[in-house]
Amino acid sequence: MVEKTKPATLGDVARLAGVSIATASKALNGRAQVRESTREKVMRSAEALSFVPNPLARGLLSGTTGTVGLLTSDLEGRFSIPIMMGAEDAFGAGSTSVFLCDARGDAIREQHQVRALLSRHVDGLIVVGARPDPRPSLAGDINVPVVYAYAPSEDPDDSSVTSDNVQGGRLAAEHLLSTGRRSIGIVTGDRGYGAAHDRLAGALTALHDAGVEPVQDALFGSWSEGWGRGAARVLLEARPDLDGLICGSDQIARGAMDALRELGREIPDDVAVIGHDNWEVLAMNARPPLSTIDMNLQELGRRAAGMLFDAIGGSPTHGVEKLPCRLMVRGSTTPTS
Amino acid sequence: MVEKTKPATLGDVARLAGVSIATASKALNGRAQVRESTREKVMRSAEALSFVPNPLARGLLSGTTGTVGLLTSDLEGRFSIPIMMGAEDAFGAGSTSVFLCDARGDAIREQHQVRALLSRHVDGLIVVGARPDPRPSLAGDINVPVVYAYAPSEDPDDSSVTSDNVQGGRLAAEHLLSTGRRSIGIVTGDRGYGAAHDRLAGALTALHDAGVEPVQDALFGSWSEGWGRGAARVLLEARPDLDGLICGSDQIARGAMDALRELGREIPDDVAVIGHDNWEVLAMNARPPLSTIDMNLQELGRRAAGMLFDAIGGSPTHGVEKLPCRLMVRGSTTPTS
DNA sequence: AGCGTCCGCGAAAAGCATTTCGGTAGTTTC
DNA sequence: GAAACTACCGAAATGCTTTTCGCGGACGCT
Numbered sequence: 001m002v003e004k005t006k007p008a009t010l011g012d013v014a015r016l017a018g019v020s021i022a023t024a025s026k027a028l029n030g031r032a033q034v035r036e037s038t039r040e041k042v043m044r045s046a047e048a049l050s051f052v053p054n055p056l057a058r059g060l061l062s063g064t065t066g067t068v069g070l071l072t073s074d075l076e077g078r079f080s081i082p083i084m085m086g087a088e089d090a091f092g093a094g095s096t097s098v099f100l101c102d103a104r105g106d107a108i109r110e111q112h113q114v115r116a117l118l119s120r121h122v123d124g125l126i127v128v129g130a131r132p133d134p135r136p137s138l139a140g141d142i143n144v145p146v147v148y149a150y151a152p153s154e155d156p157d158d159s160s161v162t163s164d165n166v167q168g169g170r171l172a173a174e175h176l177l178s179t180g181r182r183s184i185g186i187v188t189g190d191r192g193y194g195a196a197h198d199r200l201a202g203a204l205t206a207l208h209d210a211g212v213e214p215v216q217d218a219l220f221g222s223w224s225e226g227w228g229r230g231a232a233r234v235l236l237e238a239r240p241d242l243d244g245l246i247c248g249s250d251q252i253a254r255g256a257m258d259a260l261r262e263l264g265r266e267i268p269d270d271v272a273v274i275g276h277d278n279w280e281v282l283a284m285n286a287r288p289p290l291s292t293i294d295m296n297l298q299e300l301g302r303r304a305a306g307m308l309f310d311a312i313g314g315s316p317t318h319g320v321e322k323l324p325c326r327l328m329v330r331g332s333t334t335p336t337s
Numbered sequence: 338m339v340e341k342t343k344p345a346t347l348g349d350v351a352r353l354a355g356v357s358i359a360t361a362s363k364a365l366n367g368r369a370q371v372r373e374s375t376r377e378k379v380m381r382s383a384e385a386l387s388f389v390p391n392p393l394a395r396g397l398l399s400g401t402t403g404t405v406g407l408l409t410s411d412l413e414g415r416f417s418i419p420i421m422m423g424a425e426d427a428f429g430a431g432s433t434s435v436f437l438c439d440a441r442g443d444a445i446r447e448q449h450q451v452r453a454l455l456s457r458h459v460d461g462l463i464v465v466g467a468r469p470d471p472r473p474s475l476a477g478d479i480n481v482p483v484v485y486a487y488a489p490s491e492d493p494d495d496s497s498v499t500s501d502n503v504q505g506g507r508l509a510a511e512h513l514l515s516t517g518r519r520s521i522g523i524v525t526g527d528r529g530y531g532a533a534h535d536r537l538a539g540a541l542t543a544l545h546d547a548g549v550e551p552v553q554d555a556l557f558g559s560w561s562e563g564w565g566r567g568a569a570r571v572l573l574e575a576r577p578d579l580d581g582l583i584c585g586s587d588q589i590a591r592g593a594m595d596a597l598r599e600l601g602r603e604i605p606d607d608v609a610v611i612g613h614d615n616w617e618v619l620a621m622n623a624r625p626p627l628s629t630i631d632m633n634l635q636e637l638g639r640r641a642a643g644m645l646f647d648a649i650g651g652s653p654t655h656g657v658e659k660l661p662c663r664l665m666v667r668g669s670t671t672p673t674s
Numbered sequence: 675a676g677c678g679t680c681c682g683c684g685a686a687a688a689g690c691a692t693t694t695c696g697g698t699a700g701t702t703t704c
Numbered sequence: 705g706a707a708a709c710t711a712c713c714g715a716a717a718t719g720c721t722t723t724t725c726g727c728g729g730a731c732g733c734t
């Protein structure tokens with residue numbers, strides 16, 4: 001059943017080409033001390049045997065493995081998958097592969113996974129946090145470069161890349177302003193999340209710059225549809241003149257839209273709503289489709305991979321790099337006309 | 338900055354313990370020809386140096402690497418992540434690690450990823466399809482065991498594990514029947530999906546066994562909230578006496594619930610609704626929380642890992658193994674009283 | 675005391691690619 | 705024609721662990 005095609009070794013190639021193993025290696029790796037005719041002979045032999053160098057043997061000598069670990073705590077894969085795809089892109093398929101491990105939000109498990117990865121001699125580590133707030137730096141003596149993605153490290157000396165929440169908040173507010181809204185409310189999530197405050201700060205700055213004040217203080221709650229519904233009701237009761245709503249997440253926005261519609265408001269004609277995350281299954285299925293802020297997670301993964309690559313190459317970066325968000329305009333802020 | 342703690346080698350351990358490398362290896366691997374006192378001495382030395390055997394050197398000899406590839410085409414990670422977590426569980430963290438690759442639904446890319454994984458000498462492959470229908474067997478000469486998860490292989494000689502959609506459909510119908518519903522409608526997704534037909538068949542069987550017929554033929558459409566809304570409206574118009582609704586996915590169920598509510602129906606008092614997938618972000622945030630069918634994806638991953646492990650060990654399984662679904666009862670089918 | 679046994683340990687090879695260094699043949703220079 | 709090069713190629717070491725095989729010593733038995 002299983003084909004026993006044992007992979008060809010360098011020795012097989014050398015024998016077929018009628019040269020020594022050393023020469024074959026040099027020919028395949030583009031070393032200089034090989035005659036062109038010999039090189040071609042070796043190349044053809046390698047092709048014929050479909051030879052691929054054994055990465056273990058190679059790694060044993062060089063001390064590197066061509067693998068990196070991606071350690072996530074994001075159970076649902078909401079953030080990890082796009083980041084991982086970006087990283088895959090950046091590493092260029094083939095030369096570097098990614099071990100994905102899930103720590104499931106458990107510090108013990110995280111340590112365990114780190115050890116497992118280190119014992120596999122990964123060349124580097126990307127740590128993806130479960131929430132966008134700073135997280136503790138990885139303890140223990142890691143002897144490979146580490147890049148923190150999405151959730152930056154608390155240690156400013158570490159290398160981190162994250163989404164610019166302030167800019168994202170500003171983007172949302174500016175968009176509502178640009179559609180002519182002036183009675184704008186803000187509903188966001190858990191007060192314990194720094195990202196909630198950052199996004200809020202960005203939005204307030206944009207409003208202030210335009211000479212507009214929010215209809216009332218921002219409402220904090222949780223990152224859920226239920227909270228979005230409740231908050232929208234409260235807000236509309238207090239300020240029936242509301243014509244724009246900035247939500248801290250797409251989940252909140254979905255809830256708020258449901259509540260607004262049930263209270264007889266048309267979206268976007270009466271009230272424009274904008275979310276944050278661009279969680280497509282939520283945003284695209286909203287009525288109307290939800291305008292939102294995209295955090296560019298794939299780009300974030302690419303950048304993280306790039307930084308890790310540089311660090312492996314010997315030129316590490318320090319501090320937190322913030323990547324700008326992107327505005328996704330859909331029906332919830334602009335009439336479909 | 339970076340600690341240059343070079344990993345200890347077996348030679349270091351042996352020197353510290355005052356024995357030969359060979360003895361140290363045997364002591365650590367539980368071989369018999371070692372005196373107990375010597376073994377303890379070696380163990381202590383290994384502990385002191387926090388020695389971990391270099392997996393490359395070990396793999397070089399054994400021909401195995403202690404890694405498996407998990408190849409997915411599931412962009413959103415909706416299915417892959419739970420499956421991967423299950424696989425991680427089963428492999429027992431540490432001894433076997435998982436390379437996750439995303440083919441992004443592209444056959445070319447898939448071949449490419451397979452080659453990359455094979456060149457890394459993975460011990461086995463788990464292929465997770467994007468949809469639950471059978472998929473083509475992996476082409477090319479793979480010389481390692483392959484297990485297909487979620488989407489079975491078209492080749493009955495391959496080893497596959499998938500969710501039992503017929504049983505899941507039956508479970509949904511039986512649950513509605515058990516709450517006393519007798520005017521039951523069925524809305525499902527894309528007609529091109531075998532899973533849609535399987536779930537439907539299971540539901541019809543259960544209804545038939547209870548002497549109940551669905552209010553009308555099942556409605557096929559797409560796996561979206563929009564279709565759920567539209568279908569629910571059509572169905573309710575034709576059959577105002579509807580008191581139970583089986584949906585082919587949680588997205589459809591969410592849409593249907595919105596439409597039912599807007600048409601003045603109370604859930605679950607007037608109409609009970611049940612979904613399929615247990616996609617928590619959708620199901621838990623519904624009003625009321627959505628009863629649904631859970632496909633036990635994590636268990637599916639565990640099983641896939643187990644089958645792969647057996648195949649690596651030399652006793653492969655053949656054919657498709659179907660894992661039962663699980664009923665999740667929430668507020669959309671039972672009064673909260 | 676001498677022979678046979680068994681236990682415990684170590685030397686060495688195997689697994690594969692890379693690299694250094696030494697060597698051979700051919701070519702140039704005086 | 706001999707010395708000095710150059711250009712190519714091959715032997716061997718390197719990295720680390722596992723395993724086989726053999727050796728030495730200790731113990732028991734006669």
